[in-house]
Amino acid sequence: MTDATLTPTVPAPAAADAANGDPGKSQRPLPHAGMTLAEAFALVAEDCLQQYRRNEAALSFGYDPEAVHQARIGLRRLRSATTLFRPLLAGPETDRLIARVRDLAACLGEARDLDVLIARAPQGALLARLAQARDDAHAAVLARLREGEARILPADLRAWIADGGWRHDPAKADLRAATLAGFAADALDRQRRKVARHGKHLASLDVEGRHRLRKDVKKLRYGCEFLAGLFAAKGRRRKFAAALLDLQASLGALNDRAAAEERLSALGLAGTAEADALLAAWKPKALLKEAARARHALLDIKPFWH
Numbered sequence: 001m002t003d004a005t006l007t008p009t010v011p012a013p014a015a016a017d018a019a020n021g022d023p024g025k026s027q028r029p030l031p032h033a034g035m036t037l038a039e040a041f042a043l044v045a046e047d048c049l050q051q052y053r054r055n056e057a058a059l060s061f062g063y064d065p066e067a068v069h070q071a072r073i074g075l076r077r078l079r080s081a082t083t084l085f086r087p088l089l090a091g092p093e094t095d096r097l098i099a100r101v102r103d104l105a106a107c108l109g110e111a112r113d114l115d116v117l118i119a120r121a122p123q124g125a126l127l128a129r130l131a132q133a134r135d136d137a138h139a140a141v142l143a144r145l146r147e148g149e150a151r152i153l154p155a156d157l158r159a160w161i162a163d164g165g166w167r168h169d170p171a172k173a174d175l176r177a178a179t180l181a182g183f184a185a186d187a188l189d190r191q192r193r194k195v196a197r198h199g200k201h202l203a204s205l206d207v208e209g210r211h212r213l214r215k216d217v218k219k220l221r222y223g224c225e226f227l228a229g230l231f232a233a234k235g236r237r238r239k240f241a242a243a244l245l246d247l248q249a250s251l252g253a254l255n256d257r258a259a260a261e262e263r264l265s266a267l268g269l270a271g272t273a274e275a276d277a278l279l280a281a282w283k284p285k286a287l288l289k290e291a292a293r294a295r296h297a298l299l300d301i302k303p304f305w306h
Contacts, residue, residue, distance in 0.1 A: 023067040024054035030229030033181035040180045041085045045161045048078035063138040065115045075105045080222040093165045111137040113259040126274035184227045185305045191220040202292045207258045214251040236304035243298040250291035257282040
């Protein structure tokens, strides 16, 4: 029996979802301790892909900010899953596919940044200019999703999940057959250490450093969600998840401000009174202080997987 025959499947989205053009969130399947790493990764990756496809279908009816947001989350969760299961998946084939995923996510990200920015902009000339840029970004997303590369990417990902090189590499035979229970705690520990290491002296980190920390926090959060079914400590898990969300929220607001500054500069709007007032409304010093507090609170909590 090959690895591919063991691949769990995730039900396709209901036909009504696609027919109505409704955005959709993850179904969050929970791998169990007796699964092999290959089975667990396939289950998680299929769900991430389904989340993207459900929202891609919604976008075929026209631009929808929530569908773009959820499509990005599906792609981000897939990238996080490949990081979590990196020992199993590492190789040129995986790197090439994830580079394509990252490129598509970047296109969606530009539109998402403008959706967030325009929701905060006051009435006036600045809002009118941002609205035009937003409309252009929306059109770019819809055009991108109609292109051949974006259309074949889901099929290529599904083929990789079901029968990619990682399933046949003799050097990874033991990893493929290893049980998830023996892997999960170490994998989450590795990601938690990144949050601890990259968040030191958070107040003095530059935009790039804070962005790296934010990505680490998201990967830890998604890893905890992927592996939640293995651990019985629900109370501790909820407490840890709440602390993660607090930190992610503060870092996310800081990232939104940095993205807003970048978009305003690219549009030639930086330095105007309206732009400066819009950026100041984020209160970055307060957000940095809250992020530092949330990080300390998170690291003070005993991980629920121990």
